Amino acid sequence: MTDRFTISDAPEEFLAAPLRLTIDLGAIADNWRTMARRSGKARCAAVVKADAYGLGIEDVGQTLYHAGARDFFVAVPAEGATLRPYAPEARIFVLSGIWPGQEEIFFDHDLVPVIASEEQLAFWMSLLSDRGPYPCALQVDTGFNRLGLSLDDALALADDVSRPQSLEPVLMMSHLACGDDAKSPMNRAQLQAFQQVAEAFSGIESSLSASAGIFLGPEYQFDLTRPGIALYGGEALSGAQNPMQPVVKAEARILQIREAKAGESVSYGASHRLTRDSRLAIASVGYADGYLRNLSGSGTALRDAGLPGAEAVIAGHRVPVVGRVTMDLTIFDITDVPSALVRSGDYLELFGPAMLVDELARAAGTIGYEMLTGLGLRHERIYLDADL
Numbered sequence: 001m002t003d004r005f006t007i008s009d010a011p012e013e014f015l016a017a018p019l020r021l022t023i024d025l026g027a028i029a030d031n032w033r034t035m036a037r038r039s040g041k042a043r044c045a046a047v048v049k050a051d052a053y054g055l056g057i058e059d060v061g062q063t064l065y066h067a068g069a070r071d072f073f074v075a076v077p078a079e080g081a082t083l084r085p086y087a088p089e090a091r092i093f094v095l096s097g098i099w100p101g102q103e104e105i106f107f108d109h110d111l112v113p114v115i116a117s118e119e120q121l122a123f124w125m126s127l128l129s130d131r132g133p134y135p136c137a138l139q140v141d142t143g144f145n146r147l148g149l150s151l152d153d154a155l156a157l158a159d160d161v162s163r164p165q166s167l168e169p170v171l172m173m174s175h176l177a178c179g180d181d182a183k184s185p186m187n188r189a190q191l192q193a194f195q196q197v198a199e200a201f202s203g204i205e206s207s208l209s210a211s212a213g214i215f216l217g218p219e220y221q222f223d224l225t226r227p228g229i230a231l232y233g234g235e236a237l238s239g240a241q242n243p244m245q246p247v248v249k250a251e252a253r254i255l256q257i258r259e260a261k262a263g264e265s266v267s268y269g270a271s272h273r274l275t276r277d278s279r280l281a282i283a284s285v286g287y288a289d290g291y292l293r294n295l296s297g298s299g300t301a302l303r304d305a306g307l308p309g310a311e312a313v314i315a316g317h318r319v320p321v322v323g324r325v326t327m328d329l330t331i332f333d334i335t336d337v338p339s340a341l342v343r344s345g346d347y348l349e350l351f352g353p354a355m356l357v358d359e360l361a362r363a364a365g366t367i368g369y370e371m372l373t374g375l376g377l378r379h380e381r382i383y384l385d386a387d388l
């Protein structure tokens, strides 16, 4: 009888997930407290859209609620419904507003729509005429040209004495286009436009700044701030030292280590040719996991070449990607890591404390936001509990 290798004989490390995210909830709570402090007199909300930037809205929402957050922003109502049990007394604002057919989910879960167009406003008022008063937020566009009532429409609404009593906006908000660039003249222009509307709606709270805007100073903070990326350790300001604590570590398991000779090629398209005898680690992560194809090794021909290529970290060494990133697997050059330090079954750090998510994002020509929200569904999520 031939020896059969069964899963119970496998080394313990192979029983663990091939891809894991370790999420430090304590760091998220600390980052929220930092942003709350930086928000001065304003209250600090928490933006938890897109599954809390890929990190899990339930655990993250609960942590932020325990840390003291009482205002949350989500993108769509389903996210608000998921969050509600974890943030029982909080206000949950839904940035995409309310559309016909969504009445039940809003009213059942006590979600506050952010009304951002005349069309939505008309629908909202017709709903209120049946239902009676219910809070909403209003968004005004001050130069982003994304969602929002026009400045003129918002000012006209403020002056409209005939507007229904049941319309009870509790928040007036807008969003900065260039908050990450303190030198951009857009910031002041948007600030001045927003100040006009905030004054016209002086009875209600106002909110302008996301993570980056909070750093622009007290004028930008109004009554409520709306940080997202900073809570998750990402870079809010371009070209400045990131003051936030790293929150996530993403790791992929090495499935195999192989020796390859100088002159051999690596991965699809045979587009990377080895210039020396090499040791390669084949890691269990690919573009289906949000490890973008643009992270392929330096000099690898893609449709759009020219990016620097990513590195991961193992045993304190930085190891570059070689060849193209594939759907489920990526190849790293570990030739320079002493062989005693790497075995198959070990984990490579893709990003985390040793490789900041924004540094990895830059190698793909993108931003930390996109790396986090594109993580895919195959990671095991390990939560380190916040000590609250």
Ligand SMILES: *Cc1c(COP(=O)(O)O)cnc(C)c1O
Binding pocket: 047, 049, 095, 174, 175, 209, 210, 211, 212, 226, 227, 228, 229, 230
């Ligand atoms: C996503 C978003 C935020 C949070 O932005 P960060 O840059 O992640 O802090 C705040 N406000 C609005 C309207 C958003 O869409």
